[in-house]
Ligand SMILES: [Zn+2]
């Protein structure tokens with residue numbers, strides 16, 4: 001399984017000189033195994049991914065949405081395969097029905113916010129509702145959704161293929177209050193235990209670290225975590241490698257350089273900061 005980061009930013013894309021090195025595109029991560037392609041979220045990183053996909057022979061992919069905040073969907077009408085007749089795109093959405101799943105994108109692609117309407121999408125588009133906790137498969141990938149802590153709800157995905165497992169857990173506040181749960185050295189409350197159990201022993205976890213701890217205390221209801229929390233959960237779960245993800249719009253290249261150097265010697269687990277263009281090969 002190979003993972004490539006096309007957009008690592010949260011909330012809003014931030015192009016410019018202060019973000020040129022770490023990247024300004026919003027959330028979009030690609031997972032590939034045996035020629036099968038999974039796309040996780042469709043932030044503005046989906047645009048360069050779409051261009052890259054056209055250089056490859058495959059003409060089908062699976063797209064999984066964690067939730068429908070703008071930073072995770074705004075790249076969809078700029079994602080090249082959408083405009084390729086015959087390109088098979090299966091869209092997986094946390095929802096109770098195909099209609100509800102389709103409606104999530106249709107509300108955005110209705111001719112008002114973008115000229116494209118969902119009914120006019122040229123590719124071979126289909127919608128597949130899933131519910132957290134119920135395993136499903138997409139090609140060679142065995143997947144389960146995990147409920148996260150985010151306003152309006154977000155679902156993370158635990159993905160296994162070829163004997164390797166990656167968790168894409170973005171857009172989540174801590175699942176325990178300050179002073180409680182794993183980060184405080186205490187027993188995890190139920191919601192946090194579900195997330196830790198899903199992370200147990202996996203090869204790679206991609207986790208929301210948008211805030212500093214102090215920012216989290218000011219914005220506890222905004223639905224984002226901080227590095228020390230992600231590290232505490234990853235350590236508790238025996239994760240082999242943690243990637244810090246969904247960087248804040250105000251996190252400059254210098255800020256992220258500093259964050260990287262703060263964590264570069266961490267061994268349990270080793271830590272990498274998500275960077276646009278970063279590729280992780282779990283096959284070795
Ligand atoms: Zn987000």
Ligand SMILES: [Zn+2]
Pocket residue numbers: 067069150154171223
């Ligand atoms: Zn969000």
